[in-house]
Amino acid sequence: MNHDFDYLIAGGGAAGLSLAYHLSQEPLLATKRVLLLEPEAKDQNDRTWSFWADAPTLFDGIVAHEWGRLAFRSPQFERVFELGRHRYKMIRGLDFYRFVRAALAANPQFSCVRAAVNQLKNTPTGVVAHTTAGTFTARYAFDSRPPALEQQPARYRYQLQHFVGWEVETEEDAFDPTTVEFMDFRGEQHHEARFMYVLPFTTRRALVEYTLFSGEVLPKSEYEAAMHVYLTQTLGLTAYRVTAEEIGAIPMTDHPLPAGVGANIINLGTRAGRAKPSTGYAFKRIQAHSARLVAALAATGTPPRHLTGDQPQFRLFDTLLLDIMQRQGERTRDIFAELFARNPLERILDFLDERTSWRENLQIMNSVTPWPFLRSIGHVLRCRPGKR
Numbered sequence: 012m013n014h015d016f017d018y019l020i021a022g023g024g025a026a027g028l029s030l031a032y033h034l035s036q037e038p039l040l041a042t043k044r045v046l047l048l049e050p051e052a053k054d055q056n057d058r059t060w061s062f063w064a065d066a067p068t069l070f071d072g073i074v075a076h077e078w079g080r081l082a083f084r085s086p087q088f089e090r091v092f093e094l095g096r097h098r099y100k101m102i103r104g105l106d107f108y109r110f111v112r113a114a115l116a117a118n119p120q121f122s123c124v125r126a127a128v129n130q131l132k133n134t135p136t137g138v139v140a141h142t143t144a145g146t147f148t149a150r151y152a153f154d155s156r157p158p159a160l161e162q163q164p165a166r167y168r169y170q171l172q173h174f175v176g177w178e179v180e181t182e183e184d185a186f187d188p189t190t191v192e193f194m195d196f197r198g199e200q201h202h203e204a205r206f207m208y209v210l211p212f213t214t215r216r217a218l219v220e221y222t223l224f225s226g227e228v229l230p231k232s233e234y235e236a237a238m239h240v241y242l243t244q245t246l247g248l249t250a251y252r253v254t255a256e257e258i259g260a261i262p263m264t265d266h267p268l269p270a271g272v273g274a275n276i277i278n279l280g281t282r283a284g285r286a287k288p289s290t291g292y293a294f295k296r297i298q299a300h301s302a303r304l305v306a307a308l309a310a311t312g313t314p315p316r317h318l319t320g321d322q323p324q325f326r327l328f329d330t331l332l333l334d335i336m337q338r339q340g341e342r343t344r345d346i347f348a349e350l351f352a353r354n355p356l357e358r359i360l361d362f363l364d365e366r367t368s369w370r371e372n373l374q375i376m377n378s379v380t381p382w383p384f385l386r387s388i389g390h391v392l393r394c395r396p397g398k399r
Contacts, residue, residue: 015148016046019140021128022155023049025060025104026280026297028111030153032069033301035118039309044120046149048142050127053112056105058257059176059218060294061210063360065096068298073106076212078191083351085196085344092356099191101210101218102294128156133273151314153304155279158268167266168333168396169226172291174208175234176220178255185246186211196344197245198237204336204343207241220257224336224343228260261291265330277304277314284321288329290363324372325365327391334387337396346379353378 018034020027031047034040059075078099082091115121126144131152138152192209199205204224211217221237223229242248261281268284271277279285285300286293307315335342350359354375361367362375376384390396 013044014146015044016122017043017150018045019138019147019149019152020045020047020155020279021131021140021152022279023047023051023053023108023123024155024280025107025294026155026282026285026301027153028108029297030155030279030301030304031115031121032111033298033305034308035114035121036069037305037309040305041120045122046147047115047121047123048126048128048140048144048147049123050125050143052125053108054105056103056255056257058104058259059101059210060104060107061099061101062292062295063094063097063099063364064295065098068100068295070102070107070110071100073102073110074100075103075106076101076188076210078189078210080187080190081193081356082190083194083347084192085194085348087345088348088352089197090351091190092351095357097357097360099193128154131272131276133275138275150275152276153279154272154276154282156282158262158278158282166394166396167264168330168337169266170224170263170333170336171226171228171260172222172224172263173228173260174220174222174258175231175238176208176218176257177238177253178218179216179242179251180254181215181248181251183248184214185248185251186214186217188213194347195241195245196347198241200341200344203340205237206344207238207245218257224263225340226337231258261286261293263288263291263333265326265333271314287363288326289332292363295364322365324369328372330391331384331387334390334396335383338387338390339383342383346383349379350375 020031027047031045034045079094080091081094081099083089115123124144126142128140128142130141131154132139137148137150140147140152188211192207195207198207206222208220208222209217219238219242221234242251263286265288268282269278270283280297281293283300285296287296304314358367358371
């Protein structure tokens with residue numbers, strides 16, 4: 012096997028495979044040799060990705076389910092919203108892995124190697140990758156390995172969005188397959204932001220997740236106990252069967268994550284800050300980042316360093332909400348309740364997608380109680396995160 016390539020992709024998860032697929036669809040880059048390195052088989056459905064969209068996507072053909080309504084619930088406000096121009100969609104990890112790998116297998120410009128990348132280094136002419144399968148060189152490397160965030164400076168905010176999810180089957184009708192339970196905050200908050208998230212596939216089958224925004228993960232038994240209470244007490248089920256499980260923890264931080272390292276290593280995915288700091292949603296942001304990188308490579312042959320598309324006002328909004336989560340996590344429920352009670356749903360989704368205008372941003376900010384945010388602005392100006 013030739014060990015020299017034009018592009019090297021470290022990691023075959025959502026970000027690495029997304030970039031690979033975008034590269035495979037660009038005719039102007041059809042002569043480029045691409046190496047994808049991934050240590051795992053990726054032959055299990057280890058996760059799902061959900062997102063809302065108001066336009067076709069590259070992966071609509073493998074969407075497992077989509078919904079036209081969205082529910083928000085809290086003790087002070089609850090409503091089921093009709094989605095207007097958007098649809099809420101879910102893709103299963105295994106379907107995504109199979110779809111992209113089949114496309115790459117049919118394309119001779121791609122080589123896929125089962126290997127872990129131990130070290131990536133810039134060289135005068137490109138990069139060198141030391142891996143468990145040997146040493147490889149390339150003109151550019153795209154690194155989607157998980158970032159090391161434990162040593163981030165104290166002035167930044169750091170939370171985890173962590174969850175355990177069950178796919179459950181019931182013997183009686185329990186779910187509305189037309190409606191996503193987007194956030195159900197009716198449970199105890201325990202001084203944190205905690206909610207149930209439910210993707211119903213049929214009236215008797217759904218993915219139920221217990222999701223938290225906090226600094227540390229819980230013992231697994233606590234997630235399971237909360238889901239059992241939700242299923243038996245909130246939904247009133249007498250019996251259910253768990254058919255699959257997923258576990259995850261997504262870092263959420265306002266620490267500016269670098270777009271790359273040196274001249275020839277470009278970061279992808281969570282490593283490049285593509286998980287939105289205040290919500291954890293990443294799939295659509297990964298697709299937008301991949302599309303911009305590939306467009307730049309096709310146009311100039313060089314991946315620019317600042318191509319995330321992030322706008323500073325939305326980074327500030329994320330920082331303020333993270334500060335509130337870190338200082339007074341239970342207030343998150345009230346903030347989202349005010350957002351959903353006082354704004355059209357489409358405006359909220361556009362705001363979370365960072366597509367709103369300054370006028371709409373002011374409408375969003377004026378719809379929530381200002382005092383928690385004003386206190387957080389003071390913490391930001393002093394360059395230190397708030398404490399409880």
